[in-house]
Amino acid sequence: MTDVTQKADLAIARADRVMAQLDGREGSVRAAAKRERQRLNSGLTRTLARIGIAVGIISLATIAIGLILPIGMFGFLAAVGLAIGVAALLAVSGGKEIAAPDVSTDLPNGQMVQRFDSYLFRARRALPAPAQAEVDRLSAALPGLRETLQRIPDLDPNAQDARRLMSVHLPGLIDRYLHIPKAYRSERDGEDKDVDQRLVEALAAGREALSEISEKLARADLAAFETQGRFIQSRYGEELLPAPDRDRV
Structure with a gap:
């Protein structure tokens, strides 16, 4: 038992x-x-x-x-x-179709993330189940990434890396996958991986890269906050201390 x-x-x-x-x-x-x-x-x-x-x-x-x-x-x-x-x-x-985000150089970072989010939602159904799971993880991280990116300039190096991933590399990966006939998706490449496996691994790599960018920017904000706090404490901290009681002297 x-x-x-x-x-x-x-x-x-x-x-x-x-x-x-x-x-x-x-x-x-x-x-x-x-x-x-x-x-x-x-x-x-x-x-x-x-x-x-x-x-x-x-x-x-x-x-x-x-x-x-x-x-x-x-x-x-x-x-x-x-x-x-x-x-x-x-x-x-005004209709929607599965197409890579149309991104101009002057498009703000926040709108860039929204267009990429919309593209992932529309492309998700055409992908295999393992890739859908990876897309879901990527989509879940986009709201936080948007909050971080929309606070920094569009020409920031980290923002530029994120924009290239969301407007060129990841949409290009999915589009190339969709162009492959289903009969050829089971063929294995030189590393003994089929098309679906390669897609999942590439999506995971892109998700990790965006996560690293978001973490880097968040840590930069933390460091800036700590520096500002230390400056205020060192500059004005002593002035806020209570004056000594002269009657006790």
């Missing part, structure tokens, strides 16, 4: 660990989905605003032309058709 009980306890403990890992992954996925919904809602608002502005401009132009030249029914219908076409074009251009 003792052996059976021990085996049962081990099985239960193993199941608890597996369920805890699954719960952690599901929590990361839910958090990433929530952030993506917020971005989509914000993007929808901007798209509707652009459509409204475009339709307004076309309407004003039609009215202005009508005051000078009679446009007639066909001119009015042409203006309506133009407005509908522009609105449809703007609506379609």
Whole structure:
């Protein structure tokens, strides 16, 4: 009975660990989905605003032309058709697809992290399960990385390293993986690793690199805080000490 009980306890403990890992992954996925919904809602608002502005401009132009030249029914219908076409074009251009983040040199660090987060969320479903788990770990670390990066200049060397990882290297890795036909993904390379294994290892390396950058910046903030505290203490600490009681002298 003792052996059976021990085996049962081990099985239960193993199941608890597996369920805890699954719960952690599901929590990361839910958090990433929530952030993506917020971005989509914000993007929808901007798209509707652009459509409204475009339709307004076309309407004003039609009215202005009508005051000078009679446009007639066909001119009015042409203006309506133009407005509908522009609105449809703007609506379609606001759609999301799996594509590397479009990053300009003047894009702030915080928005850079958001675009990379959105890209990971959209690309996740096309990846194998082990890579999805690695993407979940990477996504879970992005909110903290964003808070750190948005406080430092875009041209900071650490920020530049993070931007290259999020805009070039990691999206390029995933895009190249998606371009490989499924029939060839089981082939092994010179190190006896298949495509899926190489993808997981590269994603893990990128995640660790971003984590190191975030930790380096956080430790720099801690060091700056400590230096500032020591300076204030050494400069003003003695002035704040209570004056000696002269009656006791």
